[in-house]
Amino acid sequence: MNRRTAVELFAGPGGMALGLHAVDIRSTGIEWDANAVATRRAAGLPTIHADVRAHGPADFPNATVLAGGPPCQTFTVAGNGTGRDELDRVIDAVKRMGDRQAIDPRDFADERTALVLEPLRWALEDFEHSYNTIILEQVPQALPVWDAYAEVLREEGYSVATGILAAEQYGVPQTRRRAVLIAQLVGEAALPAPTHRPYRKGIPQHEGDPRLLPWVSMGDALDRPQPFTVVSNYGTGGDPKNRGRRTSTEPAFTVTGKISRNRIVDAHGNELPRFTAAEAGVLQGFPADWPWSGNDLAQQVGNACPAPLAAALAHATRHPLRAAA
Structure with missing residues (x-):
């Protein structure tokens, strides 16, 4: 069996990389923020300091896994909300990309909104092979975008699963909900089963489904x-x-x-x-x-993908593989 390699888009300070490493997937991350790049490099993670829009699949011919978490500023409740306001236009753009139509980021009120479309560009770009596995995560408000992705990717031959996961149910010591997408060319895509109990205010840690571990405080x-x-x-x-x-x-x-x-x-x-x-x-x-490095450390941490959640997503993609190019 070939060892899987990944390219991470919007790689951040290393949460997704840690999750991928948990199942022996080695990755190279693309990250534009100099502070997150400093942290990644201090941790020894292969990193390209660049805008993901300046690269494409041809730059990573051996990658069989595509992973990432696009910036969420325009979708999150704490952000400016323009992505949520333009959700119908984003979904329409996904459909047009499935028809191989070009999308202009300037069509959106905030060009950052269009970054949520970048993983689909990478997945659909005319290249000599497709990714075996796609793993994406974003704020819950982006789930309709992942659902639109799923329709397009199924037309490309992928099995796709989408949904919203609660981070504490995968051993993360915080309550954080994330919209996720897993796509597989081989095997049936499925979201990871919870390993820990859901947190409920007032319910003691030791109570709940005995088949699951207690949430982590x-x-x-x-x-x-x-x-x-x-x-x-x-x-x-x-x-x-x-x-x-x-x-x-x-x-x-x-x-x-x-x-x-x-x-x-x-x-x-x-x-x-x-x-x-x-x-x-x-x-x-x-x-x-x-080794948190650079400046804006709190922002780096807040923007990161929780490592145990990333590991759960990566574990859920263990299926037979085609040979790398």
């Missing part, structure tokens, strides 16, 4: 000497009355580039040190000693 994951409570501004609109609270016996809130704004207090309400970049990385499933 912040206290389980982090090396902090005392119990703590995280006071989050995420999704509050700045209203102090809406601030969420989770204790160290629960998973973290979704890790974003604003995680350093979250207050951390002890049982008496005394302020504790806020999460470091390394701790935020652990909450995304990175090793505690991951």
